Amino acid sequence: MAPLYVALLHFPVYDKNRQIVTTAVTNMDIPDIARVARTYGVRRFYVVTPVQALRELAARILAHWASGWGASYNETRKDALALVGLSEDLDHTITDVERDAGAPPLLLVTSAQTTHPTISYAQLRLMVADGDRPLLVLFGTGWGLSEEIIQRADHLLPAILGTGDYNHLSVRAAAAIILDRMCGRREELQEAYS
């Protein structure tokens, strides 16, 4: 399996008026996406924010669940949160992945607005199953990743489309669906989609 990494960017992302903002780190995203990452064999899940105070707060919360009372109260949360890394921006995140995996990662970007994806989930499954190039999947908070980040991507993943026009999943739900499509156990999926 290719070394797989996930990053959740809190900057630079859009707000509802398409202004570039920094979003708050929330206590919902981290354990949820960490459990998904742990389920699908992700090596590290980066929470990326330029705000040092929020990285420090997140580090304190992670420490609570990593040792002492929190760790014994909820062991599956501890196992998931052990994957979480805190990072100040995308460049530092890429450097950290390269240090861990020994090669720079391919940047994969997801967006509900993607109309011309450059890769299919079938191709992604092959890259994950048979490749050795590290993969870094970027998710944006707020109203999505800024154009500047999207331009840096090696690949745009297909948007997750439902049965109608509504495409406003939470980033937690989108991350769950995309990692399941990329990495969900193959025999399960063959059965599921044959």
Add this chain to the structure above:
Amino acid sequence: MAPLYVALLHFPVYDKNRQIVTTAVTNMDIPDIARVARTYGVRRFYVVTPVQALRELAARILAHWASGWGASYNETRKDALALVGLSEDLDHTITDVERDAGAPPLLLVTSAQTTHPTISYAQLRLMVADGDRPLLVLFGTGWGLSEEIIQRADHLLPAILGTGDYNHLSVRAAAAIILDRMCGRREELQEAYS
């Protein structure tokens, strides 16, 4: 498309020591699963709790987003939360589905512990795409649905398995993945899994 319904049960579910408990209604589950439900054409998403005070609290929060400031601030949340119904137990939920759909629903149960599923996602996709019998998918909070509920199910869905042993997704992530597997747009999935 078969009339599709989702219910999130806060009772009877297990706690970490496998005692039957009533869990709290949280402000994380409702909008997240509502957005997933809206994406995949679900007709109604039931939040099920026997605690009247929690149903009243949830109703107040829903009203905030349904009208006035909340509705204009976040329209996509409003559209998703419009699907939410509050219900006191499974029997009332089933009655409500029957009233809406004109026939009693097939009960579909999901559990991370399912080792012998009675239906595949491929079969489920057919039931959704071509069937007319209403389907009600049950999700449990806490450490999962009680055996009593599981026994009532017409079908047990396959557990969501990742790349290893870890199967401790949040109910929000599990709901997103399962609805995507059941209803995700077919041409997307053919491309994705061909």
